[in-house]
Amino acid sequence: MAIKKYMSDKFQSESPLAFPGEVHPSPTGGVLVTRIDDVINWARSNSLWPLVFGTSCCAIEMMSAASAKYDWSRFGFEVARATPRQADVIIIAGTIVNKMAPVLRRLYDQMADPKYVIAMGACATSGGPFFYNTYSVIKGADHVIPVDVYVAGCPPRPEALIHALMTLQQKIKKGLTREQIREEGKQDYQKVV
Amino acid sequence: MIKEELKIKLTELFPSATIEDGEWLNMNLAVGDFLSAMEVLRNKPELNFDYLFCETCVDWKTHLTMVYHMDSTQYRHQLVVKVKLDRVKPEIETVSHIWRTAEFHEREVYELFGVNFLNHPDLRLLILPDGWEGKNPLRKDFEDPVNMIKL
Numbered sequence: 001m002a003i004k005k006y007m008s009d010k011f012q013s014e015s016p017l018a019f020p021g022e023v024h025p026s027p028t029g030g031v032l033v034t035r036i037d038d039v040i041n042w043a044r045s046n047s048l049w050p051l052v053f054g055t056s057c058c059a060i061e062m063m064s065a066a067s068a069k070y071d072w073s074r075f076g077f078e079v080a081r082a083t084p085r086q087a088d089v090i091i092i093a094g095t096i097v098n099k100m101a102p103v104l105r106r107l108y109d110q111m112a113d114p115k116y117v118i119a120m121g122a123c124a125t126s127g128g129p130f131f132y133n134t135y136s137v138i139k140g141a142d143h144v145i146p147v148d149v150y151v152a153g154c155p156p157r158p159e160a161l162i163h164a165l166m167t168l169q170q171k172i173k174k175g176l177t178r179e180q181i182r183e184e185g186k187q188d189y190q191k192v193v
Numbered sequence: 194m195i196k197e198e199l200k201i202k203l204t205e206l207f208p209s210a211t212i213e214d215g216e217w218l219n220m221n222l223a224v225g226d227f228l229s230a231m232e233v234l235r236n237k238p239e240l241n242f243d244y245l246f247c248e249t250c251v252d253w254k255t256h257l258t259m260v261y262h263m264d265s266t267q268y269r270h271q272l273v274v275k276v277k278l279d280r281v282k283p284e285i286e287t288v289s290h291i292w293r294t295a296e297f298h299e300r301e302v303y304e305l306f307g308v309n310f311l312n313h314p315d316l317r318l319l320i321l322p323d324g325w326e327g328k329n330p331l332r333k334d335f336e337d338p339v340n341m342i343k344l
Contacts (some may be wrong), residue, residue, distance in 0.1 A: 099322060135337045137329045 020173070037175055044088075044114065045172040046076040048165070051087035053107065056094030058121040058155040065158035072162055075169070084110040090169065091161070095123040095131060095180045108145040112158075116172070118164050119147045122154040129154055146178075194239070194270045195235075200241070206233060219264070219273045227276050228286040234263065234272070235291045241265045242272060245288070246296035250278075250306040252333045257283050257306060263292075278308065287313040305331035 021034025054062055065072050066080060081087040084107045096104055108115070111184050118142050122128045127139035141147060148171060151164040176184065194202070200212055203220060207230055213219040222230055234242045239292060247262035257278040264271045287310040289296040299310045300319040307329040310316055318325060329335060 099320075133341050135340050138338070139340075159208070 010158045015121050018183045038173075040171050041175045045169040048077050048089045048116070048168070049087050050077055051084055051090045051107065051111070052080045052082045053090055053095040053104075055096065055100060056121075056123060056155075058093035058123070059160055061155045062091055062161060070135065070158040070162060072165065075162065077165055084105075084108075085112065087111055088114070089116040089118060089121050089165075090145075091118045092124040092141045093120045093155075095128055096141050096144065097136045098138060099136075100109060100146045101138050102142065105144050114172075116142075116168055117145055117147045118149045118151065118161075118168060120164070121156055121159060122152070125150045125152070136180045194268050195241055196270070199270050199272070206237075209265075215273075217273045218276060221275050221277070224278065224285060228288075231261075231274070231288050231291055235276075241267050243267070245292035245294055248288075248295055248302065250302045250308055250331075252280075252306060252331065255278075256280050257308065259285055259302070259308065261288070271316050283308040283333050284311060285309075289313060305329060307332065314339045 020038035021032050024031045024033060028151075032086060054060075060071060066068060066077075077089075084090075088111070090111065092104070108117070119125045123131065123137070124141045125147075127137050131137035132139075149164045149168050151160050153160050156164075171181070174181070196214075196218055200214075200218055202291045203210070203212055203218070207220070207222070207226070208228070209226055210290065213221070235241055242263040242265050244264040244266050246264055247260070249260050251258045251260060257280055259276045259278060261274040261276075262271065263274070265317060276285060283306070285297065285308060289298055289310075290300060290312075296314065297319055299308075299313055300316060302308050303310060303313075303316055304318045304321050304325060307327065321328075321330075330337070
């Protein structure tokens with residue numbers, strides 16, 4: 001029961017709906033106490049526009065995640081943008097080959113900051129299950145651009161992609177740098193050990 | 194034409210070829226007879242193979258095999274033509290003047306297997322970027338120490 005309570009509190013505090021701040025009621029209404037950085041990160045995390053970018057079968061699962069049955073608009077990934085200038089997050093849905101790498105790099109460079117990257121599926125994280133022995137495939141998109149969240153699977157189900165997007169939201173809301181996140185991970189590990 | 198009729202017809206027309214049954218009829222030709230036979234297959238009114246829907250190559254380590262899949266949109270019969278090539282110096286006549294689609298199929302086979310198509314109008318790399326001339330990545334003995342793991 002305690003675990004259940006803990007998980008539910010954790011979900012509440014990390015859910016997209018949880019607003020970072022406290023409301024102190026007063027006779028005329030209320031006073032909101034918060035940090036402006038937290039509010040900005042909260043707003044950013046709930047309005048992530050993905051770039052239309054799919055290079056293999058993972059793109060089919062990504063389209064499924066966007067369509068009515070899974071409907072990622074519920075979490076704020078409202079509109080997939082066909083131009084990098086208007087996109088916040090790039091979901092690398094598929095194999096990146098040597099010829100595609102410069103294109104991916106350019107798309108990433110054209111995106112406005114802050115920008116985030118999700119490596120979806122085996123090809124984007126490691127080169128993929130079929131392509132370990134070929135001349136044409138990049139062994140992981142993180143050789144080309146930095147990746148925030150990796151999703152396992154070949155291809156991952158839409159649920160897995162939505163979980164990755166929610167993980168990204170939590171990451172944004174924490175507002176930490178990559179080094180700080182790494183340090184936090186080490187501390188968590190030491191606590192367990 | 195049904196497969197049995199086609200088989201009889203082809204045996205009459207090309208006595209030097211060997212014909213095997215399969216999902217499709219397979220006809221093995223020698224490099225020497227190849228071009229004239231292909232012209233007959235395309236132009237003979239009762240055969241009328243007007244659609245070359247696949248042209249590719251197979252590396253058997255000892256030799257290469259060119260494979261041509263063709264179809265007649267009028268009679269709805271299909272045929273596979275196979276030609277054995279020497280692996281060291283693979284050369285074959287182009288069929289791009291018979292079926293225009295062969296032009297880029299042959300460019301693909303040229304870049305991936307290194308087959309030299311004689312009299313091809315524009316034999317250069319199709320998809321691979323510059324600098325891949327002569328490397329032939331779909332050959333079985335192709336090695337790439339950077340990208341490939343040697344098993």
